Amino acid sequence: MQEILSAHKSRFERDFFLLLKQSSLKSAPAGLREATLYSLSGRNKRLRPVLALESARIAGRKDEDALAIAAAVECLHTYSLVHDDLPAMDNDDMRRGQPSTHKKFGDATAILVGDLLQSLSFELLAQANLPLSAVRYFARAVGAQGMVSGQYLDMQAAGASTYRLHRLKTGRLIEAALILPTMGRSAVPGMAKFRWARSLGVLFQITDDLLDATASSAELGKTAGKDAQQHKKTIISLLGLPGARVKAEQIAVKLESDASKAFPESQLLRNLPRELLSRSS
Amino acid sequence: MQEILSAHKSRFERDFFLLLKQSSLKSAPAGLREATLYSLSGRNKRLRPVLALESARIAGRKDEDALAIAAAVECLHTYSLVHDDLPAMDNDDMRRGQPSTHKKFGDATAILVGDLLQSLSFELLAQANLPLSAVRYFARAVGAQGMVSGQYLDMQAAGASTYRLHRLKTGRLIEAALILPTMGRSAVPGMAKFRWARSLGVLFQITDDLLDATASSAELGKTAGKDAQQHKKTIISLLGLPGARVKAEQIAVKLESDASKAFPESQLLRNLPRELLSRSS
Numbered sequence: 001m002q003e004i005l006s007a008h009k010s011r012f013e014r015d016f017f018l019l020l021k022q023s024s025l026k027s028a029p030a031g032l033r034e035a036t037l038y039s040l041s042g043r044n045k046r047l048r049p050v051l052a053l054e055s056a057r058i059a060g061r062k063d064e065d066a067l068a069i070a071a072a073v074e075c076l077h078t079y080s081l082v083h084d085d086l087p088a089m090d091n092d093d094m095r096r097g098q099p100s101t102h103k104k105f106g107d108a109t110a111i112l113v114g115d116l117l118q119s120l121s122f123e124l125l126a127q128a129n130l131p132l133s134a135v136r137y138f139a140r141a142v143g144a145q146g147m148v149s150g151q152y153l154d155m156q157a158a159g160a161s162t163y164r165l166h167r168l169k170t171g172r173l174i175e176a177a178l179i180l181p182t183m184g185r186s187a188v189p190g191m192a193k194f195r196w197a198r199s200l201g202v203l204f205q206i207t208d209d210l211l212d213a214t215a216s217s218a219e220l221g222k223t224a225g226k227d228a229q230q231h232k233k234t235i236i237s238l239l240g241l242p243g244a245r246v247k248a249e250q251i252a253v254k255l256e257s258d259a260s261k262a263f264p265e266s267q268l269l270r271n272l273p274r275e276l277l278s279r280s281s
Numbered sequence: 282m283q284e285i286l287s288a289h290k291s292r293f294e295r296d297f298f299l300l301l302k303q304s305s306l307k308s309a310p311a312g313l314r315e316a317t318l319y320s321l322s323g324r325n326k327r328l329r330p331v332l333a334l335e336s337a338r339i340a341g342r343k344d345e346d347a348l349a350i351a352a353a354v355e356c357l358h359t360y361s362l363v364h365d366d367l368p369a370m371d372n373d374d375m376r377r378g379q380p381s382t383h384k385k386f387g388d389a390t391a392i393l394v395g396d397l398l399q400s401l402s403f404e405l406l407a408q409a410n411l412p413l414s415a416v417r418y419f420a421r422a423v424g425a426q427g428m429v430s431g432q433y434l435d436m437q438a439a440g441a442s443t444y445r446l447h448r449l450k451t452g453r454l455i456e457a458a459l460i461l462p463t464m465g466r467s468a469v470p471g472m473a474k475f476r477w478a479r480s481l482g483v484l485f486q487i488t489d490d491l492l493d494a495t496a497s498s499a500e501l502g503k504t505a506g507k508d509a510q511q512h513k514k515t516i517i518s519l520l521g522l523p524g525a526r527v528k529a530e531q532i533a534v535k536l537e538s539d540a541s542k543a544f545p546e547s548q549l550l551r552n553l554p555r556e557l558l559s560r561s562s
Contacts, residue, residue: 024426032425032433083396088369088388107369108436111392112429115364118396119424122403126417135416136407143400144313145305148393152313155389 001275004268009046012053015067016040016074024123028116035105035113036120039082040074042096043221047204048177049074051269056181058265066181068128072121073177076142079117080173082110084151090230097221118142125180134183138176146172154232162233163202170208171201178263196262199255203273206248207280209234213241214280245281252277282556285549290327293334296348297321297355305404309397316386316394317401320363321355323377324502328485329458330355332550337462339546347462349409353402354458357423360398361454363391365432371507378502406461415464419457427453435513443514444483451489452482459544477543480536484554487529488561490515494522495561526562533558 020040025033049070056066085092085100086107093103102110125138140146150169175197182193209227213236217224227234235244252273259270301321306314330351337347366373366381367388374384383391406419421427431450459478490508494517498505508515516525533554540551 024421024424026425028425028430029433029437031437032430036425079396083392086392088392109433111364111367111369112433112436114396115360115399116424116429118399119420119429123417123420123424126413126420130413132407132411132413132416135413136404139400139404139407140305143305143397143404144307144309144317148397148400149309149313152310152390152393155393156310156312 001271005045005050005275008050008053008268009044012046012049012067012070012074016049016071019067019071019124023120025116025120031105032109032112032116035101035109036116038098038104039101039110039113039117040078042098044096046074048077048174051174051177051200052181054266054268055178055263058263059181059185061181061185062129065128065130068124069130069180070177072125072128072138073173073180075117075121075124076138076147077173079114079121080142080147080151082117083114086110089151089155090226092223092226094217094222129184130180131184134180137183138180141172141176162235162238165233166202166205166235167198170205171198174198174201174204190262192258192262196255196258199251199258200273203248203251203255203276206235206244206251207276209236210241210244210248210280248277248280282552286326286331286556289331289334289549290325293327293330293348293351293355297330297352300348300352300405304401306397306401312386313390313393313397316382316390317397319379319385320382320391320394320398321359323379325377327355329358329455332455332458332481333462335547335549336459336544339544340462340466342462342466343410346409346411349405350411350461351458353406353409353419354454354461356398356402356405357419357428358454360395360402361423361428361432363398364395367391370432370436371511373504373507375498375503410465411461412465415461418464419461422453422457443516443519446514447483447486447516448479451486452479455479455482455485471543473539473543477536477539480532480539481554484529484532484536484557487516487525487532488557490517491522491525491529491561529558529561 025036028036052070052073053066056069081095082101084090085095086102092100094100101113122135125135142148146168150165150172153165154169175194178197179193211220212224212227215224227236235247239247255273256270259266263269301318306317309317333351333354334347337350362376363382365371366376367383373381375381382394403416406416423429427449431446434446435450456475456478460474463474492501493505493508496505508517516528520528536554537551540547544550
């Protein structure tokens with residue numbers, strides 16, 4: 001499984017950076033382009049684009065459309081990391097095994113890199129032969145109805161439930177990576193696909209929290225133990241470490257058995273929950 | 282002319298805030314929603330959405346599509362103001378006659394308001410019955426090939442030419458406001474429209490620089506004299522005050538005579554260059 005994921009990731013990275021060379025990024029001033037490419041580099045699982053590529057394969061999309069969708073998702077995810085790492089936000093100095101973008105290029109450039117990556121994400125999405133409704137769906141999932149609202153809740157000391165926060169902050173983009181490639185192929189993506197995709201987002205967040213609590217910064221490529229240090233609401237602060245492990249195991253088992261309903265054609269997706277689980281234990 | 286612009290602006294503002302109530306903004310956490318609506322309020326000419334509405338009228342678009350395009354342009358513009366005002370960027374405390382968003386709600390919220398407004402802009406654009414190519418065009422114009430790159434050049438002490446900087450930072454969005462509504466109506470928007478729209482962007486920037494140099498903060502609703510104080514490259518630092526006035530006059534005269542070729546059906550657009558000029562003198 002690890003080898004399959006790693007092969008997918010390598011192929012994506014090669015094609016992704018070629019695609020970027022043909023995008024509007026080539027007209028950006030050299031310094032801004034360099035900082036943007038830096039933020040997109042570094043040690044990275046590329047989980048979201050690999051999900052998008054696999055969903056596109058099942059939906060029978062052309063390679064170039066699949067790549068454009070995967071690239072859009074990766075640009076969007078990276079913008080969120082660059083902005084979340086800013087001193088005014090989570091203030092994180094390390095990301096993807098290297099100094100975070102604002103540490104390397106300054107806060108102003110990091111803000112602009114994030115802004116540029118969001119525009120670039122919609123540019124790439126709009127060249128993937130999707131219906132207009134897919135652009136609207138994505139804009140809502142990463143904006144007011146999803147990711148940005150989740151990050152806002154994460155910055156507040158009290159209030160929202162941990163599950164709601166994570167569903168918005170992490171879950172909606174992982175959902176979009178799986179759902180976008182199916183749009184326009186059938187009338188409406190099946191609810192089974194949506195439910196599965198959202199549940200995978202929750203599992204991903206719990207295993208990420210487990211890693212933050214148990215792995216070293218060197219293993220993570222970012223500062224470990226930040227959640228507890230910043231008193232973040234996580235599944236672990238809610239359930240404790242053993243409780244969170246049990247919860248993750250339960251979700252993974254259900255995802256495994258439901259995969260045959262949601263994405264019957266994909267061995268990769270069926271094996272992924274188990275793989276996420278084993279990484280975090 | 283002032284009364285016509287003011288009537289357009291009032292109608293836009295009424296419809297715009299109604300449209301926002303039906304957008305994904307209604308699902309955002311209350312605090313984030315409040316800060317976003319705050320950033321969209323205040324004293325404001327609404328020049329860009331008025332341009333979009335007028336171009337849409339000429340192109341024969343339905344009212345609801347025209348409004349969605351105008352709203353998308355206004356959300357995009359406002360996100361750029363909120364991020365540009367941040368302490369890490371231009372560090373401006375006043376905007377649209379009120380404390381800027383980060384002064385009122387803090388830096389983290391202001392970053393997220395800008396991020397949300399960019400997503401919201403694409404959400405609204407995607408409901409305007411435009412072709413996918415319009416989404417791509419807009420993403421490029423406000424991203425790496427336009428606005429964000431212009432803002433990056435503006436942050437650099439030296440380098441780019443003043444004209445290039447302004448064409449990217451201000452010109453491309455004003456261009457997009459006029460061009461977007463024409464897309465999908467004819468094969469390709471005429472070059473005359475493009476040239477006129479870009480030239481209007483340059484005129485707008487010069488008159489804005491003249492106002493910054495000559496008007497008071499109370500008149501502007503934002504801190505006056507910031508350009509000289511921050512040693513910004515402007516047309517005035519390049520040509521001097523009288524030189525900039527002559528330049529603006531020349532561009533306005535040409536725009537006036539070319540309006541009949543680019544947008545023959547619009548008295549508003551023909552009169553606009555003269556109006557911009559008279560505001561700044």
